[in-house]
Amino acid sequence: MAPPVLRGTADVDRIEAPVTAKAYMMCAFASFGGIYFGYDIGWISGVMGMKYAIHTFTGLPYNTPAEDFVISASDKSLITSILSAGTFFGALAAGDIADFIGRRTTIIIGCLIFMVGVIMEIVATSVSLLSAGRFIAGLGVGFESAIVILYMSEICPRKVRGALIACYQFCITIGLLLASCVVYGTQDRMDSGSYRIPIGIQFAWALILGGGIACLPESPRYFVKQGQLEKAAKALASVRGQPVDSQFVQQELAEIVANHEYELSVIPQGSYLSSWANCFKGSLWKANSNLRRTILGTSLQMMQQWTGVNFIFFFGTTFFQQLGSISNPFLIGLITTLVNVLSTPISFWTIERFGRRPLLIWGALGMLCCQFLTAILGTAISSDNDAATKAQIAFICLAIAFFASTWGPGAWVLIGEIFPLPIRSRGVGLSTASNWLWNTIIAVITPYMVDPDKGNLGPKVFFVWGTLCTCACIYAYFLVPETKGLSLEQVDKMLEEVNPRNSAGWKPTTTFANEMGLTKGGVSSEEIVVDVEKRGSVH
Ligand code: BGC
Secondary structure, three states: OOOOOOOHHHHHHOOOOOOOHHHHHHHHHHOOHHHHHHHHHHHHHHHOOOHHHHHHHHOOOOOOOOOOOOOOHHHHHHHHHHHHHHHHHHHHHHHHHHHHHOHHHHHHHHHHHHHHHHHHHHHOOOHHHHHHHHHHHHHHHHHHHHHHHHHHHHHOOHHHHHHHHHHHHHHHHHHHHHHHHHHHHHOOOOOOHHHHHHHHOHHHHHHHHHHHHHOOOOOHHHHHHHOOHHHHHHHHHHHHOOOOOOHHHHHHHHHHHHHHHHHHHHOOOOOHHHHHHHHHOOOOOOOOOHHHHHHHHHHHHHHHHHOOHHHHHHHHHHHHHHOOOOOOHHHHHHHHHHHHHHHOOHHHHHHHHOOHHHHHHHHHHHHHHHHHHHHHHHHHOOOOOHHHHHHHHHHHHHHHHHHHHOHHHHHHHHHHHOOOHHHHHHHHHHHHHHHHHHHHHHHHHHHHHHOOOOOOOHHHHHHHHHHHHHHHHHHHHHHOOOOOOOOHHHHHHHHHHOOHHHHHHOOOOOOHHHHOOHHHOOOOOOOOOOOOOOOOOOO
16 A cells, blocks of 8 residues: 555644653753853843952952942943853854754753853953953853754744743743842852852853753754764654654654755755855845845844843843832842743743734734833923832833743744754854844943933933834734744745745645655655655664
8 A cells, every 4th residue: 555645734734743741841951041041141230239249350449439339331341241242153153063063962062161161250350351251151151042942943842842942031031030139149248259159050050951951862853964864763753752663753754854855955055155155045035045034033133132121131220220219229120020030931822822923013012012101201201200100110011021921932932943954053043143242232332322421311212112112013024924833844835935924824735755755655865764654764
């Protein structure tokens, strides 16, 4: 009897094994990487305000007048932004390394580099060594932030991929919260523990992530890229909790292989430089061209930063201090971090129920309303008005809740889904680098925008964020495709066949494996024979 040929949505749906508890656990564990991402952004501003740290890094005596007893603006800016510089280069380099030595090993190496950076930060008593340590630690965070997303997108079952990658964002928010709590707990110590404890704790995150990832299987898509199909089959069987010869494993593998072959036939790899150039090839007007996908990934992360959420996390305390009638700005800062943590889990459900597109469109709409209202209240009503101040804080918290449940996870989920395998690791690396680049630009520019001696925008700064969120809303409507429920290979097909605005209605009707003959006896690849009837295995 001839082996069945996949046709129609029902068959296409059978490509992936049912989601097992083991699959959930593995992906949920990988999302732990978010903790050290969030924690690392979170501790620095608190440490730079600590008396003992100021004394150590500036050499100023404790009896210096309060207004002069600070780390200079240029040193602060260097210490803060050098981490982002490291992460930028780390994320760019990590994509290549992940294709060369594997996703898992790259994450583990990222953890080791990070630990070297942390040791330098711990022993530092000068700004130069602290900055050097932060640069090295940043490289490690860059490796981790790009490759954990890549790894998770490649191993997560498609039906829950969005929700599981949203866990990564949840871990970022927990990291930020933990950093605030630890810094809050050590800030009054008058010994080196004040800053060495918050820094040293990061060791634990690197050990847990590196040690844990070492126990997980490699991404099967990495092995397919390497042409190691036997290993790919074993890795896929392991992440799906199925035997290697299961029909699900064979079909899913056939689809990954066929899609990869198809992609290579469209854009061959060539030399190292030309394979980088591949990320920028194709027409700007075609949603499935590599150029469009690279622009989409990098601009998604740029827009995520344009929402202005980091203005609140980086400079919230200073901003709240300027809102006249606030008695405890630090507490408000802590509340905004808590709102961020508590709102993120909403996306676990909504990202799979409603999809990525509606989340980004409605999320940007929600944020822009809150931000314009904050700006209008702050501009039109005197800062002595208690009710107006409270309303402003409420709108800021609501804007954070919108971010945390939409753009926060959405941007990370999408960059893991939109790239075809031949350029996926670089595409994710470039997109992550864009996140860090814009993160730095915002960290450097915004203090000048609100500084009373410079831009002095005060609450008017929310007009800027509101306008940028308007851009993000329009951008999401016209350019963001719906990837919910599709395998990474189906996303490829969808981008080929419809424009982003019609993508939500697109249904897969055939598979790459089908079109290339892999499900009919394995004719187009010499190494793989996928025969559903015989439940044949990979040779
Ligand atoms: C962003 C970070 C931000 C964090 C807040 C992440 O998705 O990339 O820049 O600080 O969310 O939760």
